Amino acid sequence: MAVVVLVMSGASHCAASVVGHSLQMDEASGAVLTIREGTLLLGERAIPRIVFEASGPGIKSIAGVQTLVVPSTAAAFSVLYVNELEANETTVHIHGQTPPQNLDGVPYLSALPIRPKRSQYVAYPLVGNNLGANTGTYFAHGHFGYQHSLGLAMPVIVKGPPPAGYPLLAALDAAEDVVVFLEDVCPYFADDPSTNPTCTEPFEVYARLVDAWADEAASFNYSQCMEPATGTDVLYRYQTANSRLASDPAVVEAVPGGKLRLRFIAASGMTNYRIVLPPEVRETARAVAVDGQWILPLEPGSDGEFWLAVAQRLDVLIEAPQTPGAYPVFAQAESLEPGSLQSAITIVVGGPAHIPAPGVYSVTTSIPPGIMNFAQELRLQAYRLGGTDELPDFAQPDKLFRLELTGDNGFNSINRASYQLVPFAPLPYSANPNALVVDLGDKVCIDYVNFNADPHAMHLHMHSFMVVEIDGQPVNGAIRDTLLMARGGCHSARICFVADAPGPALLHCHMSFHLFAGMVTTVEYSSTARVAPSYTAPMGLVPRPAASTAPTSPASISRGEAAAIGLFAFLVCSILAGVCFLAARWWSRRVDSSPRWPHSSPAGSPLVAVRPLRRTGSTSSSHTSHTLTPDT
Structure with a gap:
């Protein structure tokens, strides 16, 4: 049975976007998440926030928190995102899930932002990967500008039974879920507690970090292992x-x-x-x-x-x-x-x-x-009924990358380079010049070395990875999507994964202000990646070909290819222009030999001069241009 959802959020809802929008939604796991301005009441203080207003059959209240709960029987779950913000675009990422690349919610890398007063329907397939399943504890959050920092986040639980033979199977089956959302x-x-007094101006904090980096960038020693920050x-x-x-x-x-x-x-x-x-x-x-x-x-x-x-x-x-x-x-x-x-x-x-x-x-x-620090990470071990024999052998990876975490506060922070996302980077979107390029099916390992004094929560989109080495010590570690690199001292860790999710996948520090500063790179697939699509691109998302390799942008093709395409386009345009010119000459001669409209007007009427329409002032493109305001 399906549920027909009519979204009627807000007294002045935009009729062109969602009113009357009928969707087939799973009766147990579907949700409508409306992004809007809200208020968080802490004591006597009301703090403006950007929030999810959640409704639909998949939304449950757990320990007082609205939570999207997906049953263990579901093969997918569907979400209708409704952007009720007055002036700001948005994108949403389901953190830890491994959907197809065009459902990943990264602005302009995998998704076009949802414009104000618009909606977007997404059906997320629950397909695991070579290391992890998509059941467990996750959360949804805004991935555009400062929106996550301003409160746009909520829990997502995908129910699933423990593995057969798990030591605490009976207790887990009897356990009640309690969400603790921090x-x-x-x-x-x-250094200046007077910043952001209204709690609505994280960009003011970021500006101070920009200034601090500007003061130290010229003399910064990238090769120094900084002492751990206190x-x-x-x-x-x-x-x-x-x-x-x-x-x-x-x-x-x-x-x-x-x-x-x-x-x-x-x-x-x-x-x-x-x-x-x-x-x-x-x-x-x-x-x-x-x-x-x-x-x-x-x-x-x-x-x-x-x-x-x-x-x-x-x-x-x-x-x-x-x-x-x-x-x-x-x-x-x-x-x-x-x-x-x-x-x-x-x-x-x-x-x-x-x-x-x-x-x-x-x-x-x-x-x-x-x-x-790394003390707890060293104690973690992934559970497999068949032991580590069930896991891929990463002893001889097909690709091995070294990422030095450098710079400060996220600036010039991955191998001495930064790569910012929109809206911190200006449009048009530019492809990452320092992508980690892999082939489909590769066993890939990344060595992190933290030269910086700060900790860094390194998060990989669209893949699960295994921690296999910490500070030079081999481990059969946890399977994760986010690893904290301990602060300072050139602490190191190796993570490994199977390249099984074609398309640019974001890899970044999840510390918000480090992300803003460009502590970001991408995992991208070479032209050898050829897989059949296993999904239908939902409306409103950037369509991606099955053989997605690099970000869809002019920078993702070679200069030779670009030159050939340009020459071909020039020749086509020249031919078309010539055809149009000859057709115009023929038509003008035909008109000259045909009867003319009378030059006089009816008696008593002024003569009407007919002129071609002409644009005045500046011309505008066929697309709508968007102004990114600071509070996005």
């Missing part, structure tokens, strides 16, 4: 879990001994988190998945902690305490100083009488949370 709100420049250049005024402060946390009611699957999602811009579980659940708590992929069950650290980097996800299975009471779970912003911001949710056993009063939990930490 966000940092209202960035400011660390702080960060961008801080935030608030940390939230499920859009609430720690002083007024979201409440999850549980039965004594009940199983809970805590799905942590770091939808933050620049913040890595130390997750601290209550002492009463630590003994049996186990991490079971990272970035949507199963791992061998992992117990927490000695202080009941797990770590979670920007854009990563972590699923933790716990058993609720037997004793009635309130049990907070904290997410602390990494820091070497006490007083770091933290958010929380509260697990309540024994009924509403045990819900804590507002203000019981502090929004700041009493001790330094510490800094995220």
Whole structure:
């Protein structure tokens, strides 16, 4: 059975875009996500945000968070995106999913932005890849300008059973899902807390980073292994879990001994988190998945902690305490100083009488949370029923790339170069001159070496990768889509993946301000990639040929090809011009020999002079030009 969706959002909805737009949507997993301006209420402060207004059969409220939930029986899930922003375009990326390239939501690399008062329908196929499945914990977020930093993000859960023989199979089957959606709100420049006072001007923070880089760029030593930074250049005024402060946390009611699957999602811009579980659940708590992929069950650290980097996800299975009471779970912003911001949710056993009063939990930490490094990553191991024999052998990769993380704050940051996305880079879109070019089916490895003092959450679109080496130590590590490179000291890691998703795939640091600065490159496929299309391009997206190689732009063809095309076009135009000239001469001679209209007008009427229409002023192109305002 199908559901017919009529979208009627907003009193003054644009009739040309969505009203009366009837779509066939899966009755269990379809959703309408309307992008609009909203407000986040934190205490007594109302903070303007850009938000998803979610509706449809796939939207569920989990721990107070609107979540897109896709059932395990689905082969695909459909989303209607409706852009209700007054002046800004948008694109949306489902983080961690591996859809075909033209559904990936990167502006002008894989998708045309959705214009204001327009809509776009997308059907995402749930097709796994050579390493990972597309079930698990994910999130959707804006991928255009500052929109993610301004709040455009929401959880996505694709249900799926644990692998056969998984050690905690029965407990997972009985577990209730709990979403813990972590966000940092209202960035400011660390050296000047007066920046961005309204929480609506992240571009003011970015401008300060641009100025700081301009001061040091000329004398910057790219070959120096910088010492790990003790702080960060961008801080935030608030940390939230499920859009609430720690002083007024979201409440999850549980039965004594009940199983809970805590799905942590770091939808933050620049913040890595130390997750601290209550002492009463630590003994049996186990991490079971990272970035949507199963791992061998992992117990927490000695202080009941797990770590979670920007854009990563972590699923933790716990058993609720037997004793009635309130049990907070904290997410602390990494820091070497006490007083770091933290958010929380509260697990309540024994009924509403045990819900804590507002203000019981502090929004700041009493001790330094510490800094995220490689310690937890070294303990992670991908789960396979058949062991590592089921995984590709990456000992002899077909392609091996070395990416040095250089520069500062994202500037000149991958092998001493930057590559910015629209709207930070001007139109027309220009192809990446430093792409990592692979062949379809290649086993590809990337060596990261972090020369920079900052941490970097390196995210690969459209592929899952395996961590196979950390600081020179071989590991059978986790399968991920985002790896945190530990700060400074030339820490290194090797990731490997199978090149099974033709089309330009973005590879970038997910720290928001590093992304703005151009800490970006692409994985692109050579002309040998030839596959049959397995999907139909939905309306409104950039069509991509099955043999997509480089970004569709003038820079993606050779100079020789361009010259040949230009010469051919010139010859065709010359021939057409000659034909038109001869036809005009013939017509003028025919007109000269034909009867003329009378030169006089009817009696009493003025003579009417008939003139050809002529443009006045400047001409305009047939397309609509878009002005990118600073708050996009």
